[in-house]
Amino acid sequence: MSKRKLLATAGIAVASALAFSACTPATPTAPAGTAGTSAAPTGPTALSVAWNQAFYSRNSDTDYGNATANANILYLTNDSIGYYDQDLEIAQNSSFGKYEKVSDDPLKVKITLADTATWSDGTPVTAADAVLLWGAVSTNFNTVESDAVKTDENTGEVSGVEGDNVYFNAASPGYTLVKDFPEISADGKEITYTWSEPFVDWEILAMSPVGVPAHVVAKRALQTADAEAGEQAIIDAFKNNDRASLAKIAKVWNNDFNFKSTPSDEELLVGSGPYVISELVEEQYLTVEKNPNYKGMRAPKIDKLTVRIIPDAQASVQALQNGEVAVTQPQSTADILQQLQALAPNVETLTQSGGTYEHVDLVFNNGGPFDPKSYGGDAEKARKVRQAFLQTLPRQRIIDNIIKPLNPEATVRNTFNVVPGSPEYDATAEANGMEATYGGGSNVDKAKELLAEAGVTNPTVRMLFAQNNTRRQQEFQLIKETAEQAGFTIVDASSTDWGQLLSTNDVYDASLFGWQSTALGVSQVPPNYLSDGQNNYGGYSNAQVDKLLNELNTTTDTARQGEIVKEVEKILVEDAFGLTIFQFPEITGIDTTKVKGVSSIPLSPTFFWNFWEWETVA
Structure with a gap:
């Protein structure tokens, strides 16, 4: 469930739920806001893949949102400075930023966000976005204990926090040790954290320095007029420990990014990555399309990617055989492995320890x-x-x-x-x-x-x-x-x-x-x-x-x-x-007549890890 579990704490996240169903989900329609309907994406720049649990939160940094099913989609729609490659080495994405340790005693880490780091609505990614993530997941600003609040099991809404009390539904053992407000450069592109004690996995925190967009949170929580004003309002709220503002910010951060179908407010879909969510149908499928404002180095070759939700392993293999999806990673059993191997030579079956x-x-x-x-x-x-x-x-x-x-x-x-x-x-x-x-x-x-x-x-x-x-x-x-x-x-x-x-x-x-x-x-x-x-x-x-x-x-x-x-x-x-x-044990089935470049690593996001290298096969 959250980035503090997934990345910032070296991550353990709840593994994907695998459900049983008698049939595969309905065929996706056209993205919301377009005329008419269409079949599942076809053609040289569209692809469908299968996953076994539905997306339900745009904020995987909350306790509620911390799940592999959410993290996979956020990997497509949020950029990062570092990621794990096929050899499980940390690869750098300089088009989003860089990080460096500038001091050991005390531990100081400077993150520099690249000029090409941009939100999908065109707003630059700045230190305000990093301040929001640090302030929220550190829980240093919380005034309410976790046992005093309740999280709705269906919606993720946090209740039991009244008035100017502050409660961010998250925790990071690494960021908790950053007690002082970080240093921010005049241009808002550099942020330097100082730890009160050494933290062994600081690099894992630095790999993904931002979460949900600060300017969107500020607009919804503080009714700021524009993006720049919103970013400054977020910085001021944490810097001044303004409990009245922080209470509103926390409420939005905890609750507003949880949704199981396409939200009416498009601003909730704003991301910093190569793709943007264009349609979400509860428990059926999610479609992402290329982010027109993406300026980074991980631009995908495929214009539209649909993730179909097929909880039943056998149904996902059947969908692969029928050409409805090009990749699936079902929960492995001997029968499922045999069924995938029987689809050769059109289907390549990868096996590894997960x-x-x-x-x-x-x-x-x-x-x-x-x-x-x-x-x-x-x-x-x-x-x-x-x-x-x-x-x-x-x-x-x-x-x-x-x-x-x-x-x-x-x-x-x-x-x-x-x-x-x-x-x-x-x-x-x-x-x-x-x-x-x-x-x-x-x-x-x-x-x-x-x-x-x-x-x-x-x-x-x-x-x-x-x-x-x-x-x-x-x-x-x-x-x-x-x-x-x-x-x-x-x-x-x-x-x-x-x-x-x-x-x-x-x-x-x-x-x-x-x-x-x-x-x-x-x-x-x-x-x-x-x-x-x-x-x-x-x-x-x-x-x-x-x-x-x-x-x-x-x-x-x-x-x-x-x-x-x-x-x-x-x-x-x-x-x-x-x-x-x-x-x-982990198995992945890949229809090599439809896609090339797919592989898998034994860490989340498994086969999504190099999505920008995927190519459709004509």
Whole structure:
């Protein structure tokens, strides 16, 4: 879900929801505002591709908007200074700007925005846009705590903030350390941040220094007359800590950019990237077209790109076979892989280990079976119930039944934060005790023993997952079968809107989904486990973990970084935070008779990473 999770914190974002449907969505019509309707884009400068979850927010820097489905589209419609190439090296986009570290003590980073950096309405991108992002995601200006507000699960609207109180629905451990108002050059093209402490992944923050346009936010929040006045109003509001103005700015920033169909106000579609959203039909498709004001180096060769929403993996393969889409990246199963390979030679099938891993998280603060409050504050009793449930998770059976048919070498993942195959994986897995404690799972006898020790009988666990995701339905059935043998009652709390429900943890007790890495760096770890971490949907809180993770954000010594991660993982296992299950195998189907230049990387935005190099095949 947000850029602080996706990029600025080295990113972990909720992996795309994969839904099940009996048929593919309707064929796109002509873009809004044009006469008549037309079939799906055809011809040398139009292309359709498939994705599995619908776009719903233009602001992925909010908690609500932080999802891969949004991030993919924003990658097309917002420019950045840096991005990951096919070798997972940071490539520079000098046409949008540059960044440089100008001091180590204190850490100072200067960002220079290029003259060619322009919003799609013709307004230059300036330091005001960067100030808005910093001020919002740092939460340094918030006067209301997150537990005092409520976010509507369907619209993302934040409520519970009254008067001149300020609440930006976001958080970045990196920008939080920038306490002082940044230095801005006279021409508004340079902005320099000074950190109160070192921040290990400052470069990931600098790669994407702006989010939504400041002049649009100012117009809607402060009724400014023109773009230049709006930009100055944003700067003044943060510089002077003007709570009356900031309260209005936060309300617009949190709420106004959330939409599931084409908004009536075109200003909400303003972006800085090569494409602009031209039409959005809820749960069906989204079309982007070339931005006429784009002056950067990533100008696309394809004029119009339609992303069709096809949640069901088999339906997306069928759409590829029928020529309705040219690229799809369905959730992989053995059957789906075989179906794609059977479409050769017209379809090329790419396979790789993805950047997403499957896991189960538990909820600690909702009055449910894993919350100490349910047992009069008895933390040890709640921990034993959590441990009992985790003992039942049939991790090896899930691997054997669902993943091995696709990847015979697949194994259980036994770390929260270290990717299997990386140099630190084995040492971290040994240190955290996950495998020694839980093994392959399905340990019904151990679960019964723990429940007996806790003196708890027949606890009910509501499990949230993607309702229309066939693979997760299969996983849930395996979990339900084993857990109920141990004495749990497992309730299906699945939803098609599971991603938007994660922050509403009073409707579930355990969640089953995937985290997708979108950047490389250790600052991806803290948001999941800090007491106030943006990705900590279950309300987990441990003072020692907070201390270690705050140290991690400021530690440049790689050896110490590894030590901290090991210490944190050991505590997470002891606290029965949750369990990891497997690393996703990833497959991409490409119709080479329609498009060339498509490839994929194991980080978000996967196959969209080089969209400007795509070419249609005549």
